[in-house]
Amino acid sequence: MSHSITLTVNGVERHLTLDDPRVTLLDLLRERLDLTGSKKGCDRGQCGACTVLLDGRRTNACLILAISQDGAEVLTIEGLAQGDRLHPVQAAFIAHDGLQCGFCTPGQIMSAIGLIGEAQAGTDPERIREGMSGNLCRCGAYAGITAAVLEAQQQLDATDRRSVA
Amino acid sequence: MSDITLPQAPAHLRQGSSIGQPLTRRDGALKVTGQARFAADNHPEGLLYAVMAVSRIARGRVVALDLAAASAHPGVVEIMTPQNRPALALDPDAKLHPFMFRMDLLQNDRVRYANQPIAVVIAESLEAATEAAALLSPTYELETPRTGLDDGDSFIPPAVGVGSPPAVAHGDVAAGLAAATHRIEATYETATQFHNPMEPHAIVASWDGDTLSIDTPSQGMAMAQGRIAGLFGIPPGNIFIRSPFLGGGFGSKGMISGPQILGILAARLVGRPVKLVLRRDQMYGPVGHRAPSRQTVRLGVDESGALTAIDHHARIASSSFDDFFEGNAGVAHTLYASPAIATAHDAVRLDTGTPLFMRAPGEAPGSIALESAMDEMAQACGMDPLAFRLRNYAEVEPITGKPFSSKALRECYAQGAASFGWAGRPLAPRTLRDADGLLVGWGMGTATFPAIMFQAQARAVLRRDGHGIVESGAHDMGQGAWTAFAQVAADALGLDLAEIEFRAGTSDLPDAGIAGGSAHTATVAAAIHTAGANVIARLADLAMTDERSPLFGAGNAGVIARHGRLHRRDDETRSESYGEILTRAGLAEIDAAGSGAVDPAAQGAFAMHAHGAVFAEVKVDPDLGQIRVTRLVGAFAAGRIINPHLVRSQYHGGMIWGVSFALHEHAIIDPRTGRIMNANLGEYHVPVNADIPAMEAILVEEHDPYVNPLGIKGVGEIAITGTAGAIANAVWHATGVRVRRFPIALEALL
Secondary structure, three states, X not given: OOEEEEEEEOOEEEEEEEOOOOOEHHHHHHHHOOOOOOOOOOXXXXXXXXXXXXXXXXXXXXXXXXHHHOOOEEEOHHHOOXXXXXXXXXXXXXXXXXXXXXXXXHHHHHHHHHHHHHOOOOOOHHHXXXXXXXXXXXXXXHHHHHHHHHHHHHHHHHOOHHHOO | OOEEOOOOOOOEEEEOOOOOOOOOOOOXXXXXOOOOOOHHHOOOOOOEEEEEEEOOOOOEEEEEOOXXXXXXXXXXXXXXXXXXXXXXXXXXXOOOOOOOOOOOOOXXXXXXXXXXXXXXXXXXXXXXXXXXXXXXXXXXXXXXXXXXXXXXXXXXXXXXXXXXXXXXXXXXXHHHHHOOOEEEEEEEEEOOEOOOOOOOOEEEXXXXXXXXXXXXXXXOHHHHHHHHHHHHOOOHHHEEXXXXXXXXXXXXXXXXXXXXXXXXXXHHHHOOOEEEEOOHHHHOOOOXXXXXXXXXXXXXXXXXXXXXXEEEEEEEEEEOOOOOOOOHHHHHHOOEOXXXXXXXXXXXXXXXXXXXXXXXXXXHHHHXXXXXHHHHHXXXXXXXXXXXXXXXXXXXXXXXXOEEOOOOHHHHHHHHHHHHOOOOOOOOOOOEEOOOOOEEEEEEEEEEEXXXXXXXXXXXXXXXXXXXXXXXXXXXXXOOHHHHHHHHXXXXXXXXXXXXXXXXXXXXXXXXXXXXXOOXXXXXXXXXXXXXXXXXXXXXXXXXXOOOOOOOOOHHHOXXXXXXXXXXXXXXXXXXXXXXXXXXXXXXXXXXXXXXXXXXXXXXXXXXXXXXXXXXXXXXXXXXXXXXXXXXXXXXXXXOOOOHHHXXXXXXXXXXXXXXXXXXXXXXXXXXXXXXXXXXXXXXXXXXXXXXXXXXXXXXXOOOOOOOOOOEOOOOOOOOOOHHXXXXXXXXXXXXXXXXXXXXXXXHHO
16 A cells, blocks of 8 residues: 655655655655665664754654655755755864764754754753754764854854754 | 885985874765765665564574564565575684684574574565564573673683783782782773664675675775675675775774675575665674673782782673683783783673674773772872872883883873863862862873784875875774875875875775774875885886986985975975876876885884873762763873874764763673663663763874884774773762772762
8 A cells, every 4th residue: 555745855845655654754765765864873763863854843753654744844964055065064063073984973963953943052062962962973073063063053143043954 | 204215216205294284074075965875875776675583582592483474574575594594605603713703694593692683584675674574573492591700610711802812920919919018909890882883784785696796884894805705605806895984883893794794695595685784772792792891900009109019800701602802901011010910811601792892992991990990009008199100100011021112191191180180189089079069079090002003005196187096995984084094195195185086995995904903094004105105216216217307317316205296305496297207208197006014123122002191070969979071181192193183083082982981881681581671772871962071182292203104003992091990080089989880870879
């Protein structure tokens, strides 16, 4: 039995036929739409490597059944840069070495954008660390991640925070 | 910059300034945009999905699988079991050398550890394969598992670490202890740990006749090729591995693992490309771990605070069916001067997967025990812990008497202590409190890790258009190989970094050895450095023997390679670009090979180690026992630094592993079943961002003329050592409670 849903993925409306209701949003992106930037580190919402923005909120894509999201908007790591121009959060991650192996990085960046959009953390590094703690980094790039989020947030403050994504 | 003398050739200099620059990652843009393609991101035409069924017991036999139920699930293509698994040319239990680890490749119905693969379901979709694997509903014949360090008879392992003797003695420990003014004896326990790279082991395998193409993360592609070739009875050259990015390895991807081979077997069975990705819970068994340990340290000191004896014994563990013995006590060989040192290991066999190298194998667990014991002794002597370590500073390697090739540990102590503000620390514990009434403690530890090298090859090419290409099948698991080796290549060729193309990450390139032992940068950089010297020598020969060249007759003076031009050393105004030289010679490009390996003469003459000092502050809630690390300062000396920006990240990462070792990581094994009760990232704790305080890593300058041509030591592992002990010692200083079981649990403080 197949099921049709419509998703807007990175600004493009996609009419999708799901041949299996068990497909998670993460597996839909990775295995069926060739959007492999979102990573699977645990498949149970514990590591954050699969974080995407779902209707503007940061979400673990591994915990979401794709079939339940008819009409939703999904923003993934692939949808951030404008051509060669990186999103400020992406650029800040490079500048502050907020990554090592890079596997958790897409999730960290999507989570950072979500966090900045939530506008709850302010400029307190402690609050940033707390707000980024749903995203594990086994390499231990946390110092760079925190610095990158702080810098990108300041940059984005100058523009319109609500349009960061 | 570097200066190398070649046999039968004039001495040429190469000048460049890429080494030492704090550049950002060359692969950064790929990684922040999601374009960096990790193994599981590949999706060849006709791909099928393989999912392992793994054992829910730790010891026994699989009696039955419900193949009918699983096969009936729509989309299932094949179920691989011991009955239909394709034949192998080599028994998976064969062990032809000490580092050929036995694998579980469905060779029989035995279960020897929890999460051992017992079948593989191959299906058209991941969902179908996952569900069908669950439908196999295995039944077992159970045997009582051995799970603890006191289960079963202990024995002396034949070797520990990489071929080191299990027991080493120097001087008379009994006499040293007898003569001591103060003696301590303490026993420390460390937990079972799992590497848990963020990227689970994954493989996408495609066969074409007897040639195999795989995408899989590997810290050692040539070794993996050899292992696969042996198992399948095909030439290593028939196996092409792509491993451009590893999502972390930490040792667990050093050897190709059983599950990766199962992916290759599955592709063989169905005759189509197969993707097999481990679920997180499946990472706790078949892909290595750090075994638990129990270490007893005895120290004696005289009235001046000088050590009279160090005795370090470690009980370690391997699996029931293979040998990997972590050399935890070896750390006592190098750290502190003592007229008498004895280290020894004994071991037990447990019903677990076989342990494996895990970041700072030996040094990490050994260091937390020795650094804790040093702290206990400083307390017993009434000495400041740093003063006590300085009192016992090793001017030569204690166990061998060899001089160090370089050792800037004093500078590490001084710079770390100054930045931390160590001076004025009260000796007595439980005397500091913060404004909120939390107990505050300061602790420190010494960091150490050997500077070793494996073997690597590289090839350097100069092209007429002025570009250089350097190839070496190096592995980037996050340490920054893509960037650091390009920097080395630029200086090796006398080119600017923008002119360099560095190729790595596939098995068809020159063998770069293994990314492990903190040796990859030193080894591959030496190969690149030498390949560069050789290609510049060839280029110089072309110019110096061509009378149309301004370099003609430079002869014994030699040349200087800089910014893509060769200059005469005796008259730098006379120069020519690489392109001009090649064009006139009618060559599109010129190339040369180079290799890197340790210099046995230098290794024989010197002890080679990186060193560091770590200072930690913790705060402990006196009512709840909750422990927070609030400040961490590490100062490390590791020879020449190729890229301080990336090295700082390595130190931060290591220090975070130290926090994790002291306070977080702990696989809990149910003694009744041998199953791991917290085989997931929610309950197997590793630090999250909020656990990590303001950290400082100080790069202490150190020049080492002996360790290798570029003077590089490793930085990937050292920072765990020292840090874990510093935190444990800070917890004691905060609370007055000496916890000797790691990770430190808050209930131990109440």
